[in-house]
Amino acid sequence: MAAMRGTSLEICGLRERKKQRTREALIQAAFDLFGRKGFEATTIDEIADAVEVSSRTFFRYFASKEDVVLTLQEDQFTAFYAALAARPPDEPLLTALRQATVGVVRDFEQGRAGTSAGRFSCVQDLLRHSPSVLARSLEQCSARTDEMSQRIAERMGVDPRTDPRPTLVAAVAGTALQVAVGAWRDTEPDTSAADLVERAFTLLEEGLNYPAPAVSR
Amino acid sequence: MAAMRGTSLEICGLRERKKQRTREALIQAAFDLFGRKGFEATTIDEIADAVEVSSRTFFRYFASKEDVVLTLQEDQFTAFYAALAARPPDEPLLTALRQATVGVVRDFEQGRAGTSAGRFSCVQDLLRHSPSVLARSLEQCSARTDEMSQRIAERMGVDPRTDPRPTLVAAVAGTALQVAVGAWRDTEPDTSAADLVERAFTLLEEGLNYPAPAVSR
Amino acid sequence: MAAMRGTSLEICGLRERKKQRTREALIQAAFDLFGRKGFEATTIDEIADAVEVSSRTFFRYFASKEDVVLTLQEDQFTAFYAALAARPPDEPLLTALRQATVGVVRDFEQGRAGTSAGRFSCVQDLLRHSPSVLARSLEQCSARTDEMSQRIAERMGVDPRTDPRPTLVAAVAGTALQVAVGAWRDTEPDTSAADLVERAFTLLEEGLNYPAPAVSR
Amino acid sequence: MAAMRGTSLEICGLRERKKQRTREALIQAAFDLFGRKGFEATTIDEIADAVEVSSRTFFRYFASKEDVVLTLQEDQFTAFYAALAARPPDEPLLTALRQATVGVVRDFEQGRAGTSAGRFSCVQDLLRHSPSVLARSLEQCSARTDEMSQRIAERMGVDPRTDPRPTLVAAVAGTALQVAVGAWRDTEPDTSAADLVERAFTLLEEGLNYPAPAVSR
DNA sequence: ACGGACGGGACTGCCCGTTATT
DNA sequence: AATAACGGGCAGTCCCGTCCGT
Numbered sequence: 030m031a032a033m034r035g036t037s038l039e040i041c042g043l044r045e046r047k048k049q050r051t052r053e054a055l056i057q058a059a060f061d062l063f064g065r066k067g068f069e070a071t072t073i074d075e076i077a078d079a080v081e082v083s084s085r086t087f088f089r090y091f092a093s094k095e096d097v098v099l100t101l102q103e104d105q106f107t108a109f110y111a112a113l114a115a116r117p118p119d120e121p122l123l124t125a126l127r128q129a130t131v132g133v134v135r136d137f138e139q140g141r142a143g144t145s146a147g148r149f150s151c152v153q154d155l156l157r158h159s160p161s162v163l164a165r166s167l168e169q170c171s172a173r174t175d176e177m178s179q180r181i182a183e184r185m186g187v188d189p190r191t192d193p194r195p196t197l198v199a200a201v202a203g204t205a206l207q208v209a210v211g212a213w214r215d216t217e218p219d220t221s222a223a224d225l226v227e228r229a230f231t232l233l234e235e236g237l238n239y240p241a242p243a244v245s246r
Numbered sequence: 247m248a249a250m251r252g253t254s255l256e257i258c259g260l261r262e263r264k265k266q267r268t269r270e271a272l273i274q275a276a277f278d279l280f281g282r283k284g285f286e287a288t289t290i291d292e293i294a295d296a297v298e299v300s301s302r303t304f305f306r307y308f309a310s311k312e313d314v315v316l317t318l319q320e321d322q323f324t325a326f327y328a329a330l331a332a333r334p335p336d337e338p339l340l341t342a343l344r345q346a347t348v349g350v351v352r353d354f355e356q357g358r359a360g361t362s363a364g365r366f367s368c369v370q371d372l373l374r375h376s377p378s379v380l381a382r383s384l385e386q387c388s389a390r391t392d393e394m395s396q397r398i399a400e401r402m403g404v405d406p407r408t409d410p411r412p413t414l415v416a417a418v419a420g421t422a423l424q425v426a427v428g429a430w431r432d433t434e435p436d437t438s439a440a441d442l443v444e445r446a447f448t449l450l451e452e453g454l455n456y457p458a459p460a461v462s463r
Numbered sequence: 464m465a466a467m468r469g470t471s472l473e474i475c476g477l478r479e480r481k482k483q484r485t486r487e488a489l490i491q492a493a494f495d496l497f498g499r500k501g502f503e504a505t506t507i508d509e510i511a512d513a514v515e516v517s518s519r520t521f522f523r524y525f526a527s528k529e530d531v532v533l534t535l536q537e538d539q540f541t542a543f544y545a546a547l548a549a550r551p552p553d554e555p556l557l558t559a560l561r562q563a564t565v566g567v568v569r570d571f572e573q574g575r576a577g578t579s580a581g582r583f584s585c586v587q588d589l590l591r592h593s594p595s596v597l598a599r600s601l602e603q604c605s606a607r608t609d610e611m612s613q614r615i616a617e618r619m620g621v622d623p624r625t626d627p628r629p630t631l632v633a634a635v636a637g638t639a640l641q642v643a644v645g646a647w648r649d650t651e652p653d654t655s656a657a658d659l660v661e662r663a664f665t666l667l668e669e670g671l672n673y674p675a676p677a678v679s680r
Numbered sequence: 681m682a683a684m685r686g687t688s689l690e691i692c693g694l695r696e697r698k699k700q701r702t703r704e705a706l707i708q709a710a711f712d713l714f715g716r717k718g719f720e721a722t723t724i725d726e727i728a729d730a731v732e733v734s735s736r737t738f739f740r741y742f743a744s745k746e747d748v749v750l751t752l753q754e755d756q757f758t759a760f761y762a763a764l765a766a767r768p769p770d771e772p773l774l775t776a777l778r779q780a781t782v783g784v785v786r787d788f789e790q791g792r793a794g795t796s797a798g799r800f801s802c803v804q805d806l807l808r809h810s811p812s813v814l815a816r817s818l819e820q821c822s823a824r825t826d827e828m829s830q831r832i833a834e835r836m837g838v839d840p841r842t843d844p845r846p847t848l849v850a851a852v853a854g855t856a857l858q859v860a861v862g863a864w865r866d867t868e869p870d871t872s873a874a875d876l877v878e879r880a881f882t883l884l885e886e887g888l889n890y891p892a893p894a895v896s897r
Numbered sequence: 898a899c900g901g902a903c904g905g906g907a908c909t910g911c912c913c914g915t916t917a918t919t
Numbered sequence: 920a921a922t923a924a925c926g927g928g929c930a931g932t933c934c935c936g937t938c939c940g941t
Binding site for chain 6: 723724725735736743744745752
Binding site for chain 5: 051082083084085089
C-alpha cells in the first residue's frame, strides 16, 4: 500500500505537493514584498493575502516573519555539512573548513544550489538593513554551533564535551564567514563573496596573534 | 537655563538626579520581576507599575524590554575599552586582548565594577533562557564590532578600511568570549568565568589549524 | 491644587468625557449589531469599525464581547441594592423584595434609569439566544447571590452561614425575576414587564404548594 | 449492509461497540482533565490526545466541549421525569416534587443509576470549581424548565400558556435543587446531598415570606 | 471513518505617535 | 514645556470547528 518511502525527493501525496507549493508561494511573495517595501514595512497579512491564504496559515509554515528569510540559511547549513563530510580526512582542520565553506558560498552565489540560491544577495540585503532579521540570523547561527562543533569534533577525533577546541573552532569559523560576507556587502556589486571568504579563512590559518608594529607610531 | 553641560560626570541638576533614580529603579524592578517570573512572562506594564510610572515612561528610558538587560553590556564594553588602552603597546595583539578581557570579566564577576556588576550572573541566566534577549545581545555585540575594529586597528597601526585583519580579530575575539561564557554557564556554579575566558584566548593565540589525527581512526 | 474631588458625578477633564463617550458608543454599536446580526455573528472588529476605533481599543474598555452586555446587569444590581435598603424594615421579606424589584424593573423598563435602561429588552433577547452571554450572566448572578444573601440575612436578622433561608430566598427571588422576564419576552410588545414581575412575586408570597386538583382529571 | 437497525438496545456490530468505547473514553478523559486543570483550561486537543484520536474525531461524538459534561445531566432529567410520574396524583405539588427529586438525587449519589451515576460527585466538583461548567449546567436546566413546566401543568390540571404558576414552580424547584447542591458542595464530603435537598424543599413548602424580626435589632 | 490542513475569531503584548493635562 | 494618558497597529497565540484527501 505504501510503496517505497525513503528518498527525500519522494513527493507522493497530493497533499504534500500542495503544502510544498503553498510554502514556496509564501516565500516568494514574502521576498517580493520585502524587496519592494522593505522588511519591517511588510505585514504578514500582506504576505498571506498575496498567496490568498489566511495569516493564520502563514504561521503554520513559519514561526515568524524572520523565519521566512532564515529558510535559506537552513539550506546553506545543510549544504555545508555535506561539503565538509566530502573533504579528505587528512586535511588540516581550518583548511577543510575553508574549502567546504568557499565551495558552498560559491554555489549559492552563482545560483547553482536549487530554488533558494537565487535569493542569496536579496537575503544579504535584508540582513544588512533589518536588525531583527540579522538578530535572528545570528541566533540561528549560534544555535547551529552545537551541531557544527559535533562535526568538527568528529573530524578531530575528540569529545566536544571535554575538549573546548571544537566549539571554539566552530564559532570562530562562523564568525569568519560572517565577517567576510559583511565585508562583501560593503564592496562593489561584482565582487565575489567566495573570494572574500577564502581570504578570511586564510588569515585564520596563518594565525591572528600579530606582533606590535616594530616602530611604535 | 542649561549651564555647563559637557563633562559626563556632571550630575548637578535636581532633574538629572531624579531621572537617574527612575532609571535605576526601573532596572532594579525589571531584574526583580525577571528573576521571579521569567523574562517573557514579565510585561512592561508590570515593570512600570512597580516603579509607579506609566509604561510610556518606560520607553523614554529603554527602547525595549531587552534593552534593560543590555544596559549591563554597555558598561562592560566601556570597561573593556579602558582596559585595552592600558595594555603596554609592545604586547602582541591577542595577548593584549586576552589580558584586557580577562581583567574585565574578573572584575564584573567579583562585583568590583559598580552597581551593575552584581547582576552579572543574572544577566547570564536571562541570556540563556530568553531567546529574544540573546538575540539582542548578539546584535549589540556585532554592532560594537566596528568600534572594536577601530581600536584594534589603532593598536596595529593599520587602516581598518583596507586591511581586513582588525575586523576579523575583533569579531573572533568577541566570539571567543561568547564561547567561553557559554561554556561557563554549563559548568558548576563555582567555576571562574575569567579562567575559561583565559583558556579560550590562549587557544586562539596558539592557532586553530589543528592537523588531522595521525591514525585516521 | 485638586479642588473637590469626591462626587461621582464629577467629570472634569476633557479626557474623561471622551472616554465615556467612546465607551458608550461601543456599547451602542455593539447592541445595534447584536440586534441586527445576532451576538455570535457579530465580530469585535465590526463593533470597533462602527465606532471608528481599532479593535485593540475595544479591549481597553471591555475584557470580552460578553462584558458589553453585562454592563447593564451591573447597573441593575446596584439599583436593586439601593431599593432594598430603602424599604421599611418592618415589611415582610418577600414583600420588600417584591417592592424593590418591581421598582427597579419599572425604572429600567421605562428608561428612567440612565443610559443603559433603554436596552433592557435587547439584553433579554441576547440572554435568551446566546449561550455564552447567558453563561457569563449566570456566572455574574451567582457571584452576586452571595451579596444578595448577605443583605437578606441582615434584613432577617440571622447569620447566612448557619441559616439556609437567606440563600434560598435570594436564589428563588432571582429565579422569579428571570421567569417573569422570560414570560414577558413571549408576550406582546406593550406588556409591562414590571407587572409580570409583580405577579410572580405575589405568587411566591402566597406559597407554591398547590393542592392536587379536587377532581383528578 | 446495515442489518436490522431499529431497537435502541441493539449493540450487535463490532463497529458500534468500538464507537461506544471511544465515546466513553472521551468522556472519561475529559472528566479527568476537567478535574485536574479546570474546564476552561482544558482544550479539546488535550482530550483527544489523551484518547489518541484527532481532535476532529472528538467533534464526531460531541458538538462541543460542554456537551461532554451535559451528558450526565441528561440522565438525571430522564430519571426525574419518571420519578415524578410515579408520584400519587393526590399529593400536593411541592411534596411530589420533593419526593421525586430527593429520590433521584439519592439514587445518583449512591451510584445506583447506571454508568453515569458514578461520576455524580465528580460533576459536582466541576460545578464547584469551574464557574463556566456551572453556567453551562444552569443553562441546560433552564432549557429544561419548559419541559418541566409542561409536566407540572399536567399534574396541576392547568394550561401552562395561560397560567404562570407551573413555570414558576418548575423554575423555583430547580433553583432549590441548585441551592441545596451548592450548599452540599461547601460541607464536609460525607454529608448527604439528598438530605440537604429535602430540607430546601421543605422550606419551600412552608413558605418563604418570613416576617420582619419582632424586635428590630 | 479518520485526521491533517485550514480559516477565522478572540485576545494579548509590544511599541509608538498623538494629544490632553499639569 | 514636560509628562503621561490614550489610542492604533502589528505580531503572535490559542482554540473551535470544517473541508477534503487518504
